[in-house]
Amino acid sequence: QVQLQQSGPGLVKPSQTLSLTCVISGDSVSSNTAAWNWIRQSPSRGLEWLGRTYYRSKWNNDYAVSVKSRITINPDTSKNQFSLQVKSVTPDDTAVYYCAREDRTSGLDYFDYWGQGTLVTVSS
Amino acid sequence: DIQMTQSPSSLSASVGDRVTITCRASQSISSYLNWYQHKSGKAPKLLIYSASSLQSGVPSRFSGSGSGTDFTLTISSLQPEDFATYYCQQSYSTPTAFGQGTRLEIQ
Helix, strand or coil: CCCCECCCCCCCCCCCEEEEEEEEEEECCCCCCCCEEEEEECCCCEEEEEEEEEEEEEEEEEEEECCCCCCCEECCCCCEEEEEECCCCCHHHEEEEEEEEEEECCCCCEEEEECCCCEEEEEC | CCCCEEEEEEEEECCCCEEEEEEEEEECCCCEEEEECCCCCCCCCEEEECCEECCCCCCCCEEEEEECEEEEEECCCCHHCCCEEEEEEECCCCEEECCEEEEEEEE
């Protein structure tokens, strides 16, 4: 059974960097059949995909255009986890942030396991 | 990028009702369409993948259909635990995209 455990601060000041971590159990961040994603949810935007990291002979990243200039997703193989950093946050980045596994085994690609969610509020 | 549009945005129904939610893609996505249920304070839950395949453990009252640009999620007989927000998601191309959600409320 795959489990994803998120951690990170719930309050970030404007212009600072939001940082979250997702620890994986029951799978490997280096899996060749999965991708590791960050998704956020807010009342104004619904579910918004932010980006992902995955290993296919080498590490790859994809990012949403809306945050591409501010976002970094990194794997940590030594701790079997991956992280999210969003720079220069504004109140518009206030949301519940989720990490999620994307099963890419069959080419159908869906998010089958999710972290518990972290409410991040951007406020001074 | 592919845009996903759901309708209706909200829906009131009663226990036992049959409910259908529609999702439309801005271009053909074949059958690369997934459905999720989201309850407040919980992580989204995968219900249907590849337009019509039921995820393991999901009750059979949930079903999905469609291909190309038009898709539906049907709940055959609403149960109290089904009141939630439902999202479609296309996995045909990167970036993936979700619909704006359909809030299913108790009538």
